Amino acid sequence: MKGRGLHIYALVYLVFLYAPIVLLPLFAFNDGTTIAFPLQGFTLDWFRALVTTPALHEATLNSLIIAISTAVLSTCLGLFAARAATRYRFPAKPVIVGFIMLPLVLPEIIVAISLLVVMLQLGLSLSIWTIIAGHTLICVPFAIAILQGSFSNMDRSLEEASVDLGETPLTTFRLVTLPLVMPGIIASLLICFTISLDEFIIAFFLSGNEPTLPVYLWGQLRFPARLPVIMALGTILVGLSVGLLITAEFFRRRGLRRAGLPDSGGFL
């Protein structure tokens, strides 16, 4: 009986988690302006409406620019930090690494408000660049967490062996280090991209008059007639996010396989 109770618990949990997401595509294809059962019939109108809304395109473009920049920036910074944290000993290392990882647990609204205050005090005008800065701040810990795994999985003597066999430190990085941490780099890029793409709070505070996709969506919620369009957009975003996460996980696992290492955790 005990086992059965746990099964029911697990089922309820999963329904609670995924039912709302399943509703997204349901109403995205529903031929009716209200979000309510019974369903009215199949339509692609809401997806067509997406194509003919210029403000949406602008927001999407902003979001893509921000997400790509954030992914590249966070991964580069994460690469340096992760290599330093796994390869070198330096004073106060745990403290420094701890502070870098802190945004992972800081309330995002606090981060957003303080960033806003700082930006305004510095006299910076709000733009996609301020959002990139904010997103990089919260994405770097994720990048470090992923890349630290890649670096600590890598035997230190591999780099030494390469130098011993005549390569310079620079060619060693290209021939040995980079190929071995590449799966981690790709995973980090994809995850940072995903986080940035649907981040709302920081984007909301720092966006000025250049909204990102989530900020645009939030604005649209004021118009009930636009709700099905948002459902359609949501459907696309969920699909993209899931696709990206699966790709990231694929690269992470392939990296482990190549290195002949056992799988220990990961995001999926």
Added chain:
Amino acid sequence: MKDKTPPRPIITLEGVHKYYGDYHALRGIDAEIGEGEFFSLLGPSGCGKTTLLRAIAGFEDISSGRILLDGTDMEGVPPNRRPTNMVFQSYAIFPHLSVAENVGFGLRKAGMGNAEKARAVGEALEMVGLGGYGDRAAHALSGGQRQRVALARALILKPKVLLLDEPLSALDKKMREQMQSELRRLQRQVGITFILVTHDQEEALIMSDRIAVMFEGEIAQLAPPQELYRRPASRRVGEFIGMMNFLPATIMSEASGKLQVEVPGLGKAELERAQCPGPANPGPGEIGLRPESLTVLFDGQDAERVAPGKVEEVTYYGDMTYYDVRLEGAPNNVTVSMRNMPGRPVLARGEATKLAWDARAMVLFG
């Protein structure tokens, strides 16, 4: 004593010191390693042997002193420009490359054509007994095969010195024994100087032309295996290499190259001056004796020098039996090893016995 120092030194170490902060890892290493020699650095963990090997390879800067490789001072020369190659403890096989790509890794800058490179890689793999393994993925290899790939990868560059950092410690006993004789064969075949770091005294004895025993950043003794075993330079070396019995002794006098020594439990002994590695001032000292240089006398056997005692413990190994014997008048037990032969009995615990001994097998520590 026979001088086994080879004619041409390929590596000269002069007063090599290494500090890590306050920690004095290498405390004045002086040694010459000859061309074509199989040389071992032997010692317990933390004695500085790996640090010294890595300093020769160029992975560690030394704090003072000089390392000459084939007559050239290696100060400031990075590892990629030294004529040494290393077999790492973890083997450090590149997991993203095939076996052939691993072995050919160092040839990238050799200016060889592809065909020539492939031939060299094939020959190197053939040499370590992995012919035909070139296309395999590196991570699919067994421990012994990885070791062979690491050897081929290092030897393909024809280094002047091959450095081996505990290369056999990760292998199981049977594989280790096989690789020991194979490494030895390979070294004779290529004629390259091998420097092996190991904490396994048996391995060092089996494989080396000469061994440097290191304790706490210093070379305690540098000698060929037989000399190291027969004439350890200190009690500590004697303890570290094989098994050795120690009995307190009194040095009575020294005259015309002979030492008169009184050993409680054995009696008076006359030793050559050469049997005492340190100063031999009259007074208390200690003698060292290997288990096989004491002999249990069975019924009816006799010898020139005999000491009575009692068997306190018997350890039977099949081919050998080890007895712990308390000699009459001696303060501690001695261990005696006897080969088990047809018709030779194995004594029981508590039996009275007699041991034959020979002063020529003794080492005296003043």
